Every structure is written in C-alpha cells, then in structure tokens.
Amino acid sequence: MSIISNFIKTNGYCRRKFLVNMGLKGVAGFMKFRKRSRDGRVFPAFQFISVTNDCNLHCQGCWVENSDRKIYMDIEKINLIIEAGKRQGSYFFGILGGEPLMYKRLPEIFENHRDSYFQLFTNGTLFTKALAERLRRAGNVTPLISLEGDEKVADIRRGGHGIYNRTLEAVVTSTSAGLITGVAISVCKSNIEMALSDEFVKMLHDLGVLYIWYYIYRPAGRNPKYELSLSSEDITRLRRFLVDGRTRLPMVLIDSYWSAEGVPFCPAADGLSHHINASGDIEPCPVIQLARENISQGELENTYESSAFLRDFKNQIHQKTNGCVLMEDPAWLVSFSGKHNAKNSSNRESYLNDLAHAPAVTSHGSSPVIPEKSILYRLAKKTAFFGMGAYG
Numbered sequence: 001m002s003i004i005s006n007f008i009k010t011n012g013y014c015r016r017k018f019l020v021n022m023g024l025k026g027v028a029g030f031m032k033f034r035k036r037s038r039d040g041r042v043f044p045a046f047q048f049i050s051v052t053n054d055c056n057l058h059c060q061g062c063w064v065e066n067s068d069r070k071i072y073m074d075i076e077k078i079n080l081i082i083e084a085g086k087r088q089g090s091y092f093f094g095i096l097g098g099e100p101l102m103y104k105r106l107p108e109i110f111e112n113h114r115d116s117y118f119q120l121f122t123n124g125t126l127f128t129k130a131l132a133e134r135l136r137r138a139g140n141v142t143p144l145i146s147l148e149g150d151e152k153v154a155d156i157r158r159g160g161h162g163i164y165n166r167t168l169e170a171v172v173t174s175t176s177a178g179l180i181t182g183v184a185i186s187v188c189k190s191n192i193e194m195a196l197s198d199e200f201v202k203m204l205h206d207l208g209v210l211y212i213w214y215y216i217y218r219p220a221g222r223n224p225k226y227e228l229s230l231s232s233e234d235i236t237r238l239r240r241f242l243v244d245g246r247t248r249l250p251m252v253l254i255d256s257y258w259s260a261e262g263v264p265f266c267p268a269a270d271g272l273s274h275h276i277n278a279s280g281d282i283e284p285c286p287v288i289q290l291a292r293e294n295i296s297q298g299e300l301e302n303t304y305e306s307s308a309f310l311r312d313f314k315n316q317i318h319q320k321t322n323g324c325v326l327m328e329d330p331a332w333l334v335s336f337s338g339k340h341n342a343k344n345s346s347n348r349e350s351y352l353n354d355l356a357h358a359p360a361v362t363s364h365g366s367s368p369v370i371p372e373k374s375i376l377y378r379l380a381k382k383t384a385f386f387g388m389g390a391y392g
Contacts, residue, residue, distance in 0.1 A: 002250050006210050011178025017139035018180050021117035025091040032089035037271055042311055043304045047085055048094040048275040048286060051078060051106065053347060055098040057123055058159030059148070060228065061186070063220035063287050064098050065348040071278040075105050077295060081276060082113050084300035091116040096286060098278070101126040110138040119144050121184065123158065124170030132177035142180040144213060145170050147204075149191040157190065168207070175208030182254075183209050187238055188217035188228040196241045201249045211252035214242060216364055218287050218327060222348070229327070229361040236367050246374040257323075257364040260381040262371040264364045266324060269317035274310065281345040284313050287326050289346035290337045309340040323365020330358040 007015065033045035051073050053066040082093060095118050100106055110118055117140050124145040135141045147167050148157040154164040174181040183204055187195045194200050195214065204212060216235065219226045230238070239262070245253050258264055267273050268285040275283045281291035282303065292309035304310065316336065321328055334356045337344075344351045372378045 003210065003252060006205065006208050006250075009175075009178070009208060010180055010210075011136055011139070013139045014136060014178055014180055017114075017117065018142070021091055021115065021140055022142075025089075026117070029089045029091055033272070036088070041305055042271060042307055042314075043088050043301055044090070044274045045272045046090050046092045046094065047081060048096055048273060049073075049078060049081055050096040050098065050275065050277045050286070051100050051103045051109075053098045053278045054102040055123075056102065056125060056160075057099065057163075058223075059123075060157050060159070060223050060225045061188075061217060061219050061221060062223070063218075063289060063346070065221065065346055066098060067222075069347060071347070072103060073278045073280065075108065077280060078109055079112065081295060081300060082109070082116060086113075086116065088301065092119070093117075094119045094121060094273075096121045096275075099123055099126065101131070107131070107134050107138065110135065110141050114138065114140055116140060118142070119182075122146065122170070123163075124167040125160070125163070127170035127173055129173055129177070132173050132179060135179055136177045142182055143170075143174045144182040144184050145174065146184045146186070147171075148186060150194055153190050153194075157188075171204070171207050171209060181209050182211040182213055184213040184215060186215040186217045187230065187234075189230065189234070190228060192230070192234060192238075196238060198245075198249065201245065201251050201253075205250045209251070211254055213254045213256070214238065215256060216324075218324065219358075219361060220287050220326070224358070226359055226361060232362045232366045235362060235364055236370075239364075239367050239370050243370055243373055246372070246377050258367075258370075260372050260378040262369045264322040264367055266317055266322065269314050271310075271314055274304075277345055279345065279347075281343075282307070282310070283345055284310065287324075288333060289344065289348075289351060290333060290342045291345040292340050292342045309342055312336075312340065321363075321365045323363035327361045327363040328365065329360060330355040 030045055036043055053064050054070045101122055120141050120143045122145055148154050151164045155161055185195050216230060217228055219229055242253050242255050275286045277283060280295040282293045283289060283291050293303050293307050297303050317325055334352050
C-alpha cells in the first residue's frame with residue numbers, strides 16, 4: 001500500500017490540474033504571500049469562501065446559523081473574490097457552507113476558473129455521480145468529505161440518519177470518478193478512538209482516499225457541546241499520532257495547527273487565511289464570526305490592506321496565544337470586537353453574549369513542541385501552505 005498507488009489511479013487530467021494549479025501555483029503563491037507579509041501587507045495566502053449558510057444537516061458544534069435567514073452569495077461576488085486572489089498570485093480557495101452543494105451553481109464557479117484550484121468542504125450526502133463527473137471534467141477540485149464517526153457516532157454528531165454509510169458512498173463516488181479525494185475529521189471525545197487508529201487510515205486508503213485532514217473540535221453555535229472538547233492529553237496524543245503516522249501510514253495526514261518544528265500557531269493570526277461568509281463579511285477565520293469589513297466596500301485588495309481590525313487581530317493574538325483564542329478566551333473576542341466596532345457576523349443575535357459566557361476549553365496551544373519526523377512534511381510546511389488550513 002502507498003500514497004503513490006492511489007495517486008496514479010486518479011484521473012490524468014485531475015492529476016495535472018492538481019500538480020500545476022495546486023502544486024506549482026500554490027508554492028509560487030505562498031512565496032508571494034511571504035513577501036507581502038514582510039512588507040506588512042494583510043492580503044492572505046488563500047481565502048475560504050462560504051457560498052451559503054444553508055445546510056441539510058444539524059451538526060454538533062457547528063457555527064453556521066441559518067434558522068432565520070438562508071443566504072446564498074451572488075455568483076458575481078464569488079467570481080470577484082477569486083479574481084482578486086488571482087491578482088495577488090493566490091490560486092487556491094476553500095469552498096465552504098453551510099453545505100456548499102446546496103448552492104446549485106457551484107460547478108459553474110469551478111468551470112469559470114480553470115486556472116485555479118478548489119477544495120470543496122462537503123458532508124457528502126448530496127455528492128452524486130453526475131456531480132463527480134462534472135468535477136472530473138473541470139479537473140480543478142478536490143472534494144474534502146467530512147467523516148465524523150462510525151455508524152452510531154456520525155448520526156449523533158451530524159444530526160441525521162445513516163450518515164456514516166452515506167458519507168462512505170460519497171467517498172467511493174468521488175474516488176471512482178478519479179478525483180483527488182480527501183476526508184476530513186473533526187477530532188473530539190466521541191470519535192478520537194476511530195480517528196487515531198491505523199485501521200481508520202488504512203480503510204480510507206483502500207477506498208482510494210489520498211489525504212485525511214485532521215481538525216480539532218471547536219465548540220460553537222447553538223449546540224456547542226463543550227463536553228466533546230479534547231483535553232490537553234488528547235491533543236498531545238493527536239499530535240504524536242500525526243507525526244508518527246506520517247512516517248509509516250499510506251496516507252497524506254494534514255493538520256492545521258503546527259509548524260514543521262512542531263510549534264503551535266493560529267493560521268489567521270499568521271495571516272495565512274481569512275474567511276468570507278455568505279453575506280460577504282470578512283472574518284479572521286470561519287469560527288470567529290466578527291467582521292469590520294465587507295467585500296462590497298470596494299476592491300478586495302484595498303479592503304484587506306486598510307483593515308485595522310485584521311491587522312490588530314494578528315498582532316494581539318501573537319501576544320496572547322499560539323493556540324485558538326475562541327477556545328482559550330472567548331470573552332476576549334467580545335472586548336476586541338468592541339474596540340474595533342466590529343459587527344456580529346454570525347446571523348445569531350445571541351453570539352456576543354454566548355462568547356461572553358462561554359467556558360474556556362483546551363486548544364492546540366497547550367501541546368508540547370513535537371517536530372515533524374518526515375523530511376517531506378517538513379519541506380512541504382516550509383515551502384507551501386500545505387497543512388496550514390484554518391477551517392475549524
């Protein structure tokens with residue numbers, strides 16, 4: 001078993017798009033980002049775009065709110081965001097929701113920007129063979145399908161029925177079409193045993209999956225379920241599993257939280273990525289739903305560079321923590337938003353009050369420094385944005 005064997009089985013056109021749009025352009029874009037950062041500029045290395053807040057599931061800990069108002073971003077605005085990124089040399093975009101497959105014109109976006117590369121975050125329940133075929137023809141999309149537990153845990157975590165099998169069906173549909181396919185798992189108390197097992201990784205390898213993106217559960221939204229949060233010991237165990245697994249398991253294992261040297265960091269605080277929600281509000285990251293700017297204010301490049309809110313967030317977080325401030329000190333976000341007169345961009349009236357009274361939980365900032373063992377992973381983290389995503 002090997003990563004290469006699964007990569008060779010993917011569609012040739014998808015492989016070329018991945019190597020050029022994601023690989024070569026990704027490295028070049030990251031180098032441009034580093035230069036911008038040295039010059040004190042704010043425009044991120046890549047952007048996450050939530051095309052809608054609509055969703056067909058009701059997951060524990062989800063920050064997306066759509067009970068009162070379902071929002072779909074105009075496709076023209078999505079195109080403007082992508083074009084602005086490309087002008088800065090950034091050709092990689094994360095497409096989020098809600099559930100982005102609720103957005104019926106989504107394939108048009110990929111087809112209109114064949115010079116870019118997209119990571120499609122999806123729960124998989126709406127992922128059809130017809131869609132997979134259309135994505136194969138576009139060639140520039142990697143589905144990242146969320147798998148949150150086994151048959152029992154997945155239904156509880158996602159608020160649905162038969163979710164585990166429906167998710168695996170989506171994985172098979174994607175790999176059978178020859179797509180560069182990934183699986184995401186938000187590691188929490190109820191799924192940690194599955195997530196950190198060799199059997200889980202090897203099962204997904206046998207289905208043709210190329211990479212697994214490990215996230216740490218972040219309690220948020222109307223149903224935060226703080227009791228699912230990982231302890232410091234759990235997070236250290238996750239880190240050790242990733243570092244060790246990268247040297248022996250047949251899968252690319254990605255995290256969002258540690259540098260090549262094993263130092264914890266916040267991608268938003270480092271300016272690597274920011275999030276634009278379905279209303280066009282520019283947020284530090286998807287789970288911090290506070291915004292001072294909106295994409296409607298003019299050219300996106302100028303909006304980023306004139307943002308005292310994002311600039312100060314970066315400076316303050318670096319002084320405060322290497323971890324996740326939402327988890328460690330949610331009440332601080334209330335005072336910070338007040339300082340900048342930032343608005344509540346959550347679509348939930350109680351959001352600021354919820355932050356003010358939320359308990360602190362352990363984040364990855366508590367983990368010991370455990371350097372990467374794999375030379376390839378060290379190189380990737382030093383030369384590209386590989387492993388530096390910010391989706392929570």
